[in-house]
Amino acid sequence: MITFEGAAKIYPDGTVAVAHLDLTVETGKTTVFVGPSGSGKTTSLRMINRMVEPTDGTVRIDGADIRGRNPAQLRRAIGYVIQQAGLFPHRTVLDNIATVPLLLGWRRRRARARAAELMELVGLEPAQAKRYPHQLSGGQQQRVGVARALAADPPILLMDEPFSAVDPVVRTSLQDELIRLQQELHKTVVFVTHDIDEAVRLGDRIAVFRPGGELAQYDSPERLLAEPVDAFVESFIGYDRGVRRLSFFPARGLSLREDVVFDDEDRVERARSVVAGDGEPWALVVDSARIPQGWVSAAQLDRAPAGVPLGSLELAPYGHTFDVGTDSLRAALDAAVLSPAGRAVGVDDEGRVVGVVSQDDLGAAIWSVSE
Amino acid sequence: MDILNELVAWFSDPAQWTGPAGIPARMGEHVYYSLTGLLISAVIAVPIGLFTGHTGMGGFLTASLANFARALPTIGVLFLIVLAAGIGLAPVIAALVALAVPPILVNTHEGVRGVEPRLKDAALGMGMRGGEVLFKLELPVATPLILIGMRTAAVQVVATATIAAYVGVGGLGRYIVDGQARQDLTMMLGGSVLVVALAVVTTLLFAGLRRLLVAPGLRAEAAAAR
Ligand SMILES: Nc1ncnc2c1ncn2[C@@H]1O[C@H](COP(=O)(O)OP(=O)(O)OP(=O)(O)O)[C@@H](O)[C@H]1O
Ligand SMILES: [Mg+2]
Secondary structure (H helix, E strand, O other): OEEEEEEEEEOOOOOEEEEEEEEEEOOOOEEEEEOOOOOOHHHHHHHHOOOOOOOEEEEEEOOEEHHHOOHHHHHHOEEEEOOOOOOOOOOOHHHHHOHHHHHOOOOHHHHHHHHHHHHHHOOOOHHHHHOOHHHOOHHHHHHHHHHHHHOOOOOEEEEEOOOOOOOHHHHHHHHHHHHHHHHHHOOEEEEEEOOHHHHHHHOOEEEEEEOOOEEEEEEOHHHHHHOOOOHHHHHHHOOOHHHHHHHHOEHHHOOOEOOOEEEOOOEHHHHHHHHHHHOOOEEEEEOOOOOEEEEEEHHHHHHOOOOOEHHHOOOEOOOOOEEOOOOEHHHHHHHHHHOOOOOEEEEOOOOOEEEEEOHHHHHHHHHHHHO | OHHHHHHHHHHHOHHHHOOOOOHHHHHHHHHHHHHHHHHHHHHHHHHHHHHHHHHOOOHHHHHHHHHHHHHOOHHHHHHHHHHHHOOOHHHHHHHHHHHHHHHHHHHHHHHHHOOOHHHHHHHHHOOOOHHHHHHHHHHHHHHHHHHHHHHHHHHHHHHHHHHHHHHOOOOOHHHHHHHHHOOOHHHHHHHHHHHHHHHHHHHHHHHHHHHHHOOHHHHHHHHHHO
């Protein structure tokens, strides 16, 4: 547990980086500091490993004032990951990762063996051990940075915008990797970002900072999106917070229609009778393995000659699907919005169609959670 | 053409290659003066440069001192020291040191100071102490620049060690000074050729040192940045 008690940092030039911070970071959870540029996130983070000394207040780790700890020793027990990794250019990947164990006096062989383990843990190929940092991509460098921070198995991990310098695709995969690692390791992670989406994805708890170094709100992601405390937080988390909040509700509860799903061998008239009787404007065509093929409209069915198999009609693309077991309402909504039929296709974990969600049913589900 | 033939004759005269005034002996003296001057300079300049670069203290002083020293005419320094300390090897070495310290000092200082702040931040954040930051990060990263400073110093020292002859000491300068006194152009040329050859060898030596002392990661990085 990390506790800020009235912690403040005022620089000699009068800049108030952190005004007065009271905050408890829970052990084994991921806490995200988020806020606009200059709001004191980095300063607060660096108070934890004494890279910044507060000008007022106290920071405690498990109840003990960190001023009682030697800074170098304290830092060796806290993993530290920075933007663009900050790898040593003169050291190989393996030796970069082994840095803290070596500082702690481990034998080289043991430190390197540990480093090799860490490479595997963060998803680096063993062949990259002998490379130098400049030979790696930004994403790979960041993985090495995470491995380096974890090498001595510290209980606390501080990460300052670690993924901000890589492209969105790589960033998503690094975030996934961190989520997976955290499920395995249960570190006390403090993560700084100014990307609210990243905060919502990674955080068990989110601390929103406002300019002037004040804590605006400290809450779970769900509550933050549902109940921003004031106009600043509301505008910071963005106009689409309602949609974003849907990611906390599973799509599992949606009622799926199976009767408008047809095999591509089925005849036109069969679909026509179901669709017409129901006033439903679209039918989904699947192949024999129930893999979606595309949408066919009621108007198309009316025009098509009888006896033709559905698979031979010109089908509208089905867009993307959502997984009924694991995806959220947000994914279902997104699938519906991007579908030409305005309906979302729900699939199982092997991509087989389970059913489709009509706009009415999706709307009802969204309304019910928004209450 | 004549002068070339004479030069070849001068070099191929067996008498030239033996005795205390022979090429091997003169070359030995020259290398000895140069090496002594360079080593003393490095022992003075590298630690000071590391200190000022690491702490950020005295950066301005270092640069001004180095600029001042660079503006000094070496031969003037030599005569000044000889006037003060008398004839001998010591004033020669002192003049060479005055010449070699500035480039080594400036490059060491700049090399250390130029280490990216985020690398120092990472080093401190991982729990390195001042000395560990210096020796595990700043020195290795600054090594390429320090070596360039030493190479510049070494080439200058090799060229300048010829002045030893003016104050009655040996070295390849003897050929030039004595040649001048005897109006022996071939001898002067021969001496010059030897000095130039030694300077070239020195440069090559530093290329080798770079391979030996600079981490492959840094060498390739510099190549990529070029
Ligand atoms: N050494 C310093 N001297 C004076 N002011 C400083 C110093 N370091 C930071 N500040 C100021 O303190 C404030 C908070 O800085 P901090 O780095 O904590 O912000 P941040 O929330 O991390 O911002 P960003 O998202 O841009 O990284 C800023 O106004 C910054 O200019
Ligand atoms: Mg910051």
